[in-house]
Every structure is written in C-alpha cells, then in structure tokens.
Amino acid sequence: xxxxxxxxxxxxxxxxxxxxxxxxxxxxxxxxxxxxxxxxxxxxxxxxxxxxxxxxxxxxxxxxxxxxxxxxxxxxxxxxxxxxxxxxxxxxxxxxxxxxxxxxxxxxxxxxxx
Amino acid sequence: xxxxxxxxxxxxxxxxxxxxxxxxxxxxxxxxxxxxxxxxxxxxxxxxxxxxxxxxxxxxxxxxxxxxxxxxxxxxxxxxxxxxxxxxxxxxxxxxxxxxxxxxxxxxxxxx
Numbered sequence: 001x002x003x004x005x006x007x008x009x010x011x012x013x014x015x016x017x018x019x020x021x022x023x024x025x026x027x028x029x030x031x032x033x034x035x036x037x038x039x040x041x042x043x044x045x046x047x048x049x050x051x052x053x054x055x056x057x058x059x060x061x062x063x064x065x066x067x068x069x070x071x072x073x074x075x076x077x078x079x080x081x082x083x084x085x086x087x088x089x090x091x092x093x094x095x096x097x098x099x100x101x102x103x104x105x106x107x108x109x110x111x112x113x114x
Numbered sequence: 115x116x117x118x119x120x121x122x123x124x125x126x127x128x129x130x131x132x133x134x135x136x137x138x139x140x141x142x143x144x145x146x147x148x149x150x151x152x153x154x155x156x157x158x159x160x161x162x163x164x165x166x167x168x169x170x171x172x173x174x175x176x177x178x179x180x181x182x183x184x185x186x187x188x189x190x191x192x193x194x195x196x197x198x199x200x201x202x203x204x205x206x207x208x209x210x211x212x213x214x215x216x217x218x219x220x221x222x223x224x225x226x
Contacts, residue, residue, distance in 0.1 A: 004157075033213075040123075040218070041218065042118070042120075042203070042215075042216040042217055042218045042219065043158070043203065043214075043216040045213055045214070045215070048213060056213065090157065090158070097213070099146050099148070099205070099207035099208075099213065099214045100146040100148075100163070100165065100207070102148075102160060103148075103160070103214060105150075105157040105158045105159070106157060107156065107157045108157060
C-alpha cells in the first residue's frame with residue numbers, strides 16, 4: 001500500500017447523478033492535491049489543499065467541489081458532470097506545498113460519465 | 115504560467131538500447147524537475163529528480179540532465195529492459211509554493 005488510498009477505483013455515473021471520490025493518506029502529510037488525467041493530455045492540477053485550506057483552484061468548473069475535513073482526508077464531490085469529465089482522477093499528498101518535498105500519488109479513480 | 119512540453123509522445127526501443135525523453139519549460143524561475151513513471155493501471159511514481167543547482171544526476175541506469183540556459187531537461191535510460199515500459203512524465207515547479215506542472219507524457223515501449 002502506497003500510503004495514499006483512493007476509493008472507489010472505478011465509478012460509472014450518469015450526468016444527473018451525485019457522487020463523491022475519497023482520498024485518504026497515512027503519511028502524516030499536510031498538503032493534498034487533486035489531478036485529472038485524460039488520455040493524451042498532461043496531468044492537470046485541479047485543487048491544492050494545505051493544512052485543510054484550499055490554496056489553489058485552477059479554474060475548475062463548479063460541478064467539481066472539493067472538501068478537506070482534515071489533513072488526512074480529501075474528497076471530490078461530483079454533480080451534473082459531462083461526458084468529457086470522464087478521466088482518471090488522481091489524489092496526491094506531500095509534506096508541504098513544495099513540489100520538492102515529493103508527491104505521493106494514489107492509484108486513482110477511473111471515472112466514466114454516461 | 116509555467117508550460118512544460120515533452121517529446122516524443124511515444125518511443126519504442128529494443129531491449130538493451132538507450133532511451134531519451136526531452137522536456138522544455140517556459141518559466142525561468144522553475145528550479146525543481148522531477149520525473150515520474152506510470153505503469154499501466156498504476157499510480158505515477160517518482161523515479162528521479164534534479165534541482166537547478168545541478169547539471170546532471172544519475173541513479174543506476176537512469177540519469178537526468180538539465181540545461182538552464184536553454185530551459186530544457188532530459189531523462190536518459192540506458193540498457194533498457196521490458197519492465198521499463200511505461201508512461202514517463204516530466205514536471206517542473208518552483209520550490210517555494212511549488213505545484214507541479216506536468217508534461218504530456220511519453221509512452222515508452224521496450225521490445226524484448
């Protein structure tokens with residue numbers, strides 16, 4: 001186990017559904033991230049949380065709503081998604097909001113919007 | 115903002131040959147450059163990184179070089195093996211407040 005756990009591993013949802021992705025880290029890190037990975041595209045940073053506060057929102061549509069109740073858990077709430085939102089959603093954590101502290105990624109949630 | 119370009123998008127080599135993947139970045143203030151390997155269906159994992167005060171770093175069969183003047187950095191894999199087959203991502207960031215900006219990825223295939 002990597003120390004960063006994401007659930008579910010796979011999710012199929014309709015455009016009118018509401019679902020949530022969960023990320024949990026057991027590494028004692030205090031920064032957490034959501035990335036979107038689409039085919040043939042670079043990893044896209046969505047949100048950054050440091051000490052449970054959102055410090056970055058990269059122009060992500062409001063149909064994606066993050067939540068960080070504590071430094072170990074990060075959620076991504078989804079509602080009224082579009083088919084183009086289908087992708088692999090990766091969570092990562094680090095000791096601080098500095099890339100050179102090293103990111104640990106989870107295994108991702110493969111999301112399909114139908 | 116930072117932009118990272120990575121080439122090639124796909125690379126096929128024979129086992130034992132070398133593989134080279136190149137990245138360029140746009141923000142001259144970037145000073146940290148990691149490389150991640152993502153095997154099929156698995157999470158990205160850091161394999162090597164380099165900071166701007168160093169021109170080259172090596173770890174067994176993997177090496178990374180950095181040219182700050184030209185704003186490009188490269189990953190070199192020697193004596194490739196089938197288990198090196200994966201997608202490789204370069205990234206760049208500023209160490210302070212440094213979110214990672216990733217390149218598009220290179221799918222490396224090592225043929226036995």
